[in-house]
Amino acid sequence: MLLPVIMSGGAGSRLWPVSRETLTKPFIELPDGRTLLQKTLQRTACLDGVSEVLTVTNKEYYFLTRDVYEATDTNVSHSYLLETIGRNTAPAIAVAALHAAAKHGEDVVLLVMPADHLIGNQKVFSKAVTVATDMAVNGWIVTFGVEPSTPETGYGYIEGGESIGDSGARRVVRFVEKPDLETAEKYIALGRFTWNAGIFCFTAKTIIAALAEYVPEVLEIAKKTLASSDSKTEPVVLGEEHFASSPDISIDYAVMERASKVAVVAADFDWSDIGSWSAMAELVQSDERGNRVNGEALLVDANNCYIQSDSRLVAGIGIDNLLVVDTPDALLVAHHSRAQDVKTVVKQLKLESHSAANYHRKVHRPWGTYTVLEEGANFKIKCIKVKPGASLSLQMHHHRSEHWVVVSGIAKVVNGERELLINANESTYIPAGHKHRLENPGLLDLVIIEVQSGEYLGEDDIVRFQDIYGRT
Known part of the structure; x- marks a missing residue:
């Protein structure tokens, strides 16, 4: 056998900012x-x-x-x-x-x-x-x-x-x-x-x-x-x-x-071990000036550059031998010859305890994903997608309250002592200290907008009581 x-x-620290912890x-x-x-x-x-x-x-x-x-x-x-x-x-x-x-x-x-x-x-x-x-x-x-x-x-x-x-x-x-x-x-x-x-x-x-x-x-x-x-x-x-x-x-x-x-x-x-952005660039067909683009880019008088952008247009003028990798929350610009040195950026980010070393705006969880849309002093806005049949843990937060608005699908919600079904365009408010859980009982993805407010909004402010994924 x-x-x-x-x-x-x-x-894969040399492929930051796409590869993270x-x-x-x-x-x-x-x-x-x-x-x-x-x-x-x-x-x-x-x-x-x-x-x-x-x-x-x-x-x-x-x-x-x-x-x-x-x-x-x-x-x-x-x-x-x-x-x-x-x-x-x-x-x-x-x-x-x-x-x-x-x-x-x-x-x-x-x-x-x-x-x-x-x-x-x-x-x-x-x-x-x-x-x-x-x-x-x-x-x-x-x-x-x-x-x-x-x-x-x-x-x-x-x-x-x-x-x-x-x-x-x-x-x-x-x-x-x-x-x-x-x-x-x-x-x-x-x-x-x-x-x-x-x-x-x-x-x-x-x-x-x-x-x-x-x-x-x-x-x-x-x-x-x-x-x-x-x-x-x-x-x-x-x-x-x-x-x-x-x-x-x-x-x-x-x-x-x-x-x-x-x-x-x-x-x-x-x-290939795809050990750097230079190696990744080799997977993309080059134009007549040696430029390789993965995403959307407008290049003027540019030579031998690699541009990657998933969500927006990147314009480059008069640039040569550059690696440009754009993500929603971090941008890498490096000379081709320094591709192996990207890992030093990650090392420095970790020393500074910067979230960009570990997290993307979009974070995967066993039940689906969440994407941070906006955040500032005492607030954070997320788009949460829950897979059919999946459920977040029964949990509680000490320092933040949450407001959930259903965008599509049906949400089965535990909010304190209540259990309720929430349809699209409906919402519920969860005060700090309340036990709560979000579940998708439907056959399609459940999408909600979550607005957090409070003095501390870190992901470690979670007390789990029950979890089908063994995270309690």
């Missing part, structure tokens, strides 16, 4: 309208022998991930391991391997891949996976290497050695972290180095044995984590008490750089 394991946890890189739409997570799921679901996909992600992303999967046309079942705290790839792979071995047997072949990489040519990808699977069955730990096209300093490298039979794979000599430009140029000239694609293939038995040999502490904590988790229900929420104590270490450091029986398979398919 081949079990794809999708690792969905990267923040509450809507990370795997969930952002590409120019073709699909997300990297959707593409990863479809790519793995098409492989021979795949009937189930295991996803390891943060608990906060579970409902959004589930919604993405439900909207993606595949014929596979889904299982989940949910982290309450991120501890890098080695601990995540350890719990995934133990979980898969318990469920499917220790000979199950795991194909571990990030949720946020873009791969072209399904047939070539499938062929490479077949080679890797055959080697994994014979006890190899397999990684995938991409032929470098440029002396890229943002990727790790793999040095390949002797060929392994007629498989086309080579024994790994060493892994190298992201080099400087001079070293990267040297690697390309030598011809035996490839980019590390971050995709791995091995049996559960092989990787568990390797973890036991090289990082026994990681494996033991993974065992304790699963033992303290309710593994009989889906999704499996990993016990934070043990998992949080695991070393923060990547699978590369923990196993790949130490094990002897490691092979690299040539990844002849198109591959």
Whole structure:
């Protein structure tokens, strides 16, 4: 059995302001309208022998991930391991391997891949996976290497050695972290180095044995984590008490750089980790002056620029080699050569506790979404959309009152001791301190306008009493 394991946890800070803590890189739409997570799921679901996909992600992303999967046309079942705290790839792979071995047997072949990489040519990808699977069955730990096209300093490298039979794979000599430009140029000239694609293939038995040999502490904590988790229900929420104590270490450091029986398979398919806005720009067709536009833009005397705007017109005059990414609440302007430095902006925003590091104006919740339309001193206006059959928690606020106006649909509302149905163009007022709940009993989206007023309007002013999504 081949079990794809999708690792969905990267923040993608170099793709700010579109990628943020509450809507990370795997969930952002590409120019073709699909997300990297959707593409990863479809790519793995098409492989021979795949009937189930295991996803390891943060608990906060579970409902959004589930919604993405439900909207993606595949014929596979889904299982989940949910982290309450991120501890890098080695601990995540350890719990995934133990979980898969318990469920499917220790000979199950795991194909571990990030949720946020873009791969072209399904047939070539499938062929490479077949080679890797055959080697994994014979006890190899397999990684995938991409032929470098440029002396890229943002990727790790793999040095390949002797060929392994007629498989086309080579024994790994060493892994190298992201080099400087001079070293990267040297690697390309030598011809035996490839980019590390971050995709791995091995049996559960092989990787568990390797973890036991090289990082026994990681494996033991993974065992304790699963033992303290309710593994009989889906999704499996990993016990934070043990998992949080695991070393923060990547699978590369923990196993790949130490094990002897490691092979690299040539990844002849198109591959990109979409690690910057320059990489995102490559997905858009350029005009005769090298400009690429995703959205609406008017450019005059502009050259080699990338413009992305979802909601309004961007005009550029006399600009060259710029990245311009416009969102409703944040604007990025950077030189193409500084694309890798966008993450420094996110770091600074976090130091200042700025909301733009974590939140968009539109925020996804298990029950739907809310969009902040306007806010100021002592007031905030939101548009709230609740999915059919969904319900917000039974909750209360200490510092704010709320006025709900139904725009479309029917709202079932608990307001203090009352329960009532509110139709379009009707409203209700909820004083601070009142228990309340909003539910959509209809078959279409419920849309309301919420006006908040009070001395403090932070999202942490919520006391939950009941919640069907387990957030109490």
